[in-house]
Each structure stands twice: as C-alpha cells, then as structure tokens.
Amino acid sequence: MIAATPVAAQTQTTTATISANVGTLATLTLSSANVSFPDADPDAVPQVAALGGPLSITAKARATRLSQVLLTVQANGPLRSGLDTIAVSAITWTSTGAGFVAGTLSSTTDVLVGSWTGSGTRSGTQDLMFQNLWTYASGTYTATLTYTLSAP
Amino acid sequence: MTKAVWSAAAAAATVLFVASPVLAQSVDTKTLNVSATVSARAKLTLSAASVSFADADPDLTPSIAATPLTVDVKTRTGNAGNVTLTVLADGDLMSGSDPIAISNLTWTTGAGLSAGTMSKTAAVTLGSWTGSGNHNNMSQTYALANSWTYAVGSYAAVVTYTLTAP
Numbered sequence: 001m002i003a004a005t006p007v008a009a010q011t012q013t014t015t016a017t018i019s020a021n022v023g024t025l026a027t028l029t030l031s032s033a034n035v036s037f038p039d040a041d042p043d044a045v046p047q048v049a050a051l052g053g054p055l056s057i058t059a060k061a062r063a064t065r066l067s068q069v070l071l072t073v074q075a076n077g078p079l080r081s082g083l084d085t086i087a088v089s090a091i092t093w094t095s096t097g098a099g100f101v102a103g104t105l106s107s108t109t110d111v112l113v114g115s116w117t118g119s120g121t122r123s124g125t126q127d128l129m130f131q132n133l134w135t136y137a138s139g140t141y142t143a144t145l146t147y148t149l150s151a152p
Numbered sequence: 153m154t155k156a157v158w159s160a161a162a163a164a165a166t167v168l169f170v171a172s173p174v175l176a177q178s179v180d181t182k183t184l185n186v187s188a189t190v191s192a193r194a195k196l197t198l199s200a201a202s203v204s205f206a207d208a209d210p211d212l213t214p215s216i217a218a219t220p221l222t223v224d225v226k227t228r229t230g231n232a233g234n235v236t237l238t239v240l241a242d243g244d245l246m247s248g249s250d251p252i253a254i255s256n257l258t259w260t261t262g263a264g265l266s267a268g269t270m271s272k273t274a275a276v277t278l279g280s281w282t283g284s285g286n287h288n289n290m291s292q293t294y295a296l297a298n299s300w301t302y303a304v305g306s307y308a309a310v311v312t313y314t315l316t317a318p
Contacts, residue, residue: 024178039191
C-alpha cells in the first residue's frame, strides 16, 4: 500500500505600494491662431461672421475633484487701426458644446467662455461676430485675445 | 503555487494604489489674433426718383415748390475724411427743342444740407461732412422759377446726386 501524504501548500503574501502622482494639468487648443472679419455693408450685414467659420476649442483639464475648471478670454485693448479704435465689445460670440457660454468681449475683465466641474476633455465651438456700424472709420483693425484655461 | 502567490501580491498592490493630489493650479493660455476690415463706403438714399412741378400762374406763383425730398446719407471713411454730396444736371430743362435754363431750378434745405442753384456745368455741393456716420432725414425742397417767357411744354432734366467718401 502506498500512501500519498499530501504536502500542504505554502502561501506567501507580500505587498507592493504603487503610487501615481496625478497633478493638475490644463491644455487648451484653438483650431486657429487668427480670426478675421471681412468688410460688409452695415445695412445688409449688421453682424459680420468670422471668415472660416466658428473657432473650435478643446479644453483638457485634470483638476482637483469637484473644483471649477474655467476658460476665459480677454482682449489686449480695443480694436486698433492706427489712432482709430473700435471697442472690443463690438465682438460677441455664441457657443456650442456643453459648458460653453455666449459672451461679449472685454479688454478690462476676463469673460467666461466655458466652465466645468472636475477633470475631463471638453470640446465646443465659439462663433465670433463683429458688430458692423456706419460710424467706424475705415481701416484694418486688430487686437489680440488671450484665452486662459485654469484647472485648480 | 507560484501563480497563487503572485495573484495575492497583485491584489495587495491594487488596494494600495495611491494618488497623491497636487494642489497647484495649472493654467494654459493661447492667443488669437483678430482683424476686422472696415472699408470706405457711401450709401445715398432719396425718398423719390422724380420731382415734378405743376403748372401755375407766374403772377400768383412766381416760384413753384415741389414736394420735399428726404435725403439719407451713410458713409464710412477715414477719421478726417471729407464726405461730399453734390448735384449736377445733365442739361437745361428741355421740352423738345425749347429750353428752360437749369439755373431756374433752386432748392432750400433743412438741417445738414445747403441751399443752392442747379448747374449743368459744375457739380454743386448739397452737403459735406467729416468722417463716418449716418445723416438721415435731411430735407431738400426744389423750386422752379415761374416765368411768362417760358414756351408751353412739358420740360424734363436729369439730376445726378453724387456722394463721395474717400
């Protein structure tokens, strides 16, 4: 008779601590670095749409849980053509995409473009419009807008 | 055996996954260059395309007034651009071969325009402004000097209005 004595299985456990550092991060992408508004008859086209259509915006943020991710825009001053100026409030926009909002441009305060809660990738469009008035002096006007995405 | 050991270790590692929050705020900025083209433009609107004078007794009505015209001017020009509105007749008032000198046609105006006498040789200034803007609902009233010397007929001339915004 052969008896087989079972050998008790031996188990060894150990632990490994894995840490991942997930810091706040914000990445903003605009579909273009330039927007231009063509000349138009103020009576026929009181609001001039930007050439090329709406601006596509992608805002990627890793943020603290439940914190507010903000995308704002501010102009560096009025639209200028030499000494002639047009207030940047002549530029307004409508938006598509969850969290994106319509607004009126300012050169003195940040204006909200979009807001979201927590981390994520958000995409939308901003359709910029230029108020077209007879009272403007002729010229080619320029300004620079700064978009700021903050993830706290 | 070996498999069992490593399964347990993997389970422990899963439980101990730690994410360390970093509280610093992250910011990304992008700039967008905006340009808007505003070209010189001129738009002139008259309330009527024709003006007529009824027949009248020269003694009773030495000057025949027409229904006033309303003139709307819209211009975009340089900041110091000189906007002008002029009128010029294509000739005398004619009925067949009978003329009435176009200088018999005069006008008075409301605010914003200047009174004058029509000419067929030189444009006459009806209004002038500086810079861009709207000048609406200005009134111009033509009058025709009525004279016994005119030959009977139905007289006509064409007057061209020219609005210039440099």
